Amino acid sequence: INSIYHLNNGVKIPCVGYGTFRTPADVAEKAVADAIDVGYRLIDTAAVYGNEEAVGKGIKDSGIDRHRLFITSKLWNDHRGYEKAKQAIDETLQRMQLDYLDLYLIHWPANQKQFGTRAAEINAETWRAMEEAYHEGKIRALGLSNFMPHHIVDLMRTAEVAPAVDQIEVHPGWPHVEEVKYLQAHNILVEGWAPLGGQGAKVMTNKTMLQLADKYGKTAAQISLRWLIQRGVLPLPKSTHRERMVQNTQLFDFELSDEDMKKIEALPSLGGQCADPDDVDF
Ligand code: A2P
Numbered sequence: 001i002n003s004i005y006h007l008n009n010g011v012k013i014p015c016v017g018y019g020t021f022r023t024p025a026d027v028a029e030k031a032v033a034d035a036i037d038v039g040y041r042l043i044d045t046a047a048v049y050g051n052e053e054a055v056g057k058g059i060k061d062s063g064i065d066r067h068r069l070f071i072t073s074k075l076w077n078d079h080r081g082y083e084k085a086k087q088a089i090d091e092t093l094q095r096m097q098l099d100y101l102d103l104y105l106i107h108w109p110a111n112q113k114q115f116g117t118r119a120a121e122i123n124a125e126t127w128r129a130m131e132e133a134y135h136e137g138k139i140r141a142l143g144l145s146n147f148m149p150h151h152i153v154d155l156m157r158t159a160e161v162a163p164a165v166d167q168i169e170v171h172p173g174w175p176h177v178e179e180v181k182y183l184q185a186h187n188i189l190v191e192g193w194a195p196l197g198g199q200g201a202k203v204m205t206n207k208t209m210l211q212l213a214d215k216y217g218k219t220a221a222q223i224s225l226r227w228l229i230q231r232g233v234l235p236l237p238k239s240t241h242r243e244r245m246v247q248n249t250q251l252f253d254f255e256l257s258d259e260d261m262k263k264i265e266a267l268p269s270l271g272g273q274c275a276d277p278d279d280v281d282f
Contacts, residue, residue, distance in 0.1 A: 001039055001249045005234065007164040008187045011102070011141045013070055015229065016249060017042030019193065019238035025054040031240045032058025036069070038246050044167075044191075044236050046074035046107055047092055056096030071098065074107040074145055074167075075130075077282060080122050085129035089138060104130060104139045105167055109151040111278045120154040131161045141165065145193070146277040149182045167191035170233055172203050172224055173270030184232060192228050194272055195235035196221050201272035208267060216254050219247060226251050227264045 001016040018040040023031055028051035032043055036059070045055045052073060059069060073096065079088035089104065110122040133139045143165030144152070152163065166183050170176050170192035183190045197203030209220040216223065221237070221244070228235040229251060237248040256264075 001041070001251075003252075005189055007141050007189055008162060009141055009164055011164070013103070013141075013165075013189065013234070014040075014042040015234055016040070016225070016251065017044050017070070017072070017191070017234060017236040018245070019236035020045045020051055020055055021049055021193070021238060022199070023049070023051055023238060023240060025051045027240055028054035029058040029061065033061040034242050035245050036062035036064055038242065039249055040245070041068060042070040042072070042234075042236075044072045045096075046105075047076040047079070047088060048074070048107065052092055052095040053097075056098060060097065066098070070102040071096070072103040072105065073101055074105040075126065076107055077110075080106075080110055080126050082125040082129045085126045086132070089130070089133045093138065100137060101139045103141045103143055103165060104133070105143045105145040105165065106130070106147070108146045108280060108282070109144070109148075109277055111151075111280070113278060114281055120151075120157075123151065123155055124158040127155060127159055127161075131159075134161055143167065143188075146275065148179060148277055151277070152183075152186070152188070163188055165189045165191055167193055167236070169193050169198070169273060169275055170228060170235075171195050171197045171201065171270075171272055172206065172209060172227065172264050173197065173201070173267050174272055174274050175265050177265065180231060180233060189234060190232065191234045191236055193236055195228050195237050196224055197270060198272045202270040203272070206267065206270055208263060212256070212260055212264070215260075216256070218250075218254060221248060222251055223256070223264070226254065226256055227261060230256055230261060
């Protein structure tokens with residue numbers, strides 16, 4: 001996990017991160033300090049997770065220099081638009097007790113179902129506020145989450161700073177093949193949320209995944225994460241258990257064959273959120 005990617009603005013990012021979705025505030029501080037202790041340098045949170053303050057404390061507790069860490073947070077949907085987005089960035093920095101974020105994402109695109117023809121304009125206004133914060137040095141890289149190619153086409157009509165990252169749901173049974181291809185062709189690094197399938201998914205009990213685990217002498221979780229890495233997708237696994245945190249970093253002593261990569265890509269849906277960003281109404 002100490003290998004790095006270079007984002008399209010030259011900023012370096014570790015190739016595996018630690019996710020904190022559904023990690024309650026009362027456990028997040030210790031979990032984040034543990035994650036940093038076992039070697040994670042990229043920590044991913046979001047305003048809506050309700051744990052930014054605890055994550056910030058975990059970062060302080062780790063004792064690792066701030067500049068050696070890569071910290072991401074995300075703008076929640078109730079702070080879309082120029083003024084509110086500016087406020088959201090300052091509030092996140094305040095809650096996390098940080099001077100700057102390494103990466104800041106729009107958590108979900110405003111969609112047409114919610115906003116009709118104004119959706120694209122709202123995303124553009126949010127982005128404009130983020131660009132200002134970027135130029136002010138409050139954020140080192142700007143990105144998106146759950147944006148599909150057509151949302152990005154819309155955003156690029158007015159954006160001055162190109163998005164460096166798009167964080168989308170990617171796991172076995174939900175491979176997003178075309179979207180990943182599009183993003184990578186446009187020099188946007190793809191991060192995968194719920195890389196183990198998220199809540200309720202059957203990725204880790206799926207027969208094919210277990211057979212592959214057996215074949216490579218790894219766990220199904222490691223097979224899933226390695227599959228993302230070999231696609232150039234940055235996985236953000238989460239666990240509050242230290243031994244699983246460690247397991248989820250042990251991904252660099254084996255390689256899936258092309259045939260096995262395809263086998264995983266071809267798996268039918270195994271559950272998970274399988275969110276359609278144009279259909280959500282939050
Ligand atoms: P826990 O925190 O109890 O370890 P996601 O795909 O959203 O990252 O889902 C990860 C879920 O799977 C979490 O609920 C986490 O629970 C669990 N998990 C994380 N790593 C592993 C692992 N290596 N083996 C089994 N379960 C894992």
